[in-house]
Amino acid sequence: MLEEHIKKAYNESAKGKRKGDKHIEVEKIREYILSAENIIIPNWDEKKLKSINKILKEFGLPKAKGLKIHTNAADLTRMPTITKALMAVDTTDADLIIARGRLGAPGSGSMLIIMDHKGRILSAAISSPHIIHGKSLEKAVEEELKTALQRLGL
């Protein structure tokens, strides 16, 4: 479903004729997210899982399950949140993954990403480092997920 549009976009870019995201592409991403049946959150943290499920419910999406995997290892990579999400792609049959963690280098603050079953990034949101914004973890995660869904028109 997404593949056909990604192929078209790649061909446009290769020919130097790409003019930015198209309505149909954003629509296909929205459809993919809304039709998710098995949502996985690679995280030990029950607070994050609760916050994410609260927002998923508001958007009419099914409840996500936590994935108990050693995600600390992701923090030794250059993009911890992307690495966490890929851990879920590689160890579950999730069709949608929502991961939250560090953006980049230590001190770079946090990122939430929405990834599909093949490891493609569909959406994301970024927050300040906690020590700067001072919000509770729950509040920060809820706002990030809302932003990540709303920015696609959901």
Added chain:
Amino acid sequence: MLEEHIKKAYNESAKGKRKGDKHIEVEKIREYILSAENIIIPNWDEKKLKSINKILKEFGLPKAKGLKIHTNAADLTRMPTITKALMAVDTTDADLIIARGRLGAPGSGSMLIIMDHKGRILSAAISSPHIIHGKSLEKAVEEELKTALQRLGL
């Protein structure tokens, strides 16, 4: 300079003792950005370069130079903006890179990232797909760069 703090953070994560970003880490990233002398923007687009330079000036940073490289190729990768920034790491002696492009899959909207001379991500900001937010390119880029700097307390 950053290396020492990254090593400490990695050791904390490996021991399961990491508690999130520290003030000193965010401070070191701010210092790195503020001491940049050679800022490169991997982009053909003069509009983006002008918008970025306008904001850099507001934050007391030196003028960035454009890098004329075939960045369309980055749009055939999974994280086009990260790929563009790495192109600048690998082909210039920039100490700071500011790249702007697509976040992930076609339709996923845009991202601006601030990367250091070794390819580490220091900050970022994310926007809706243009067809959703409807802002001019200039306005969108200015807001993203401001957000990416301010979220670190700059």
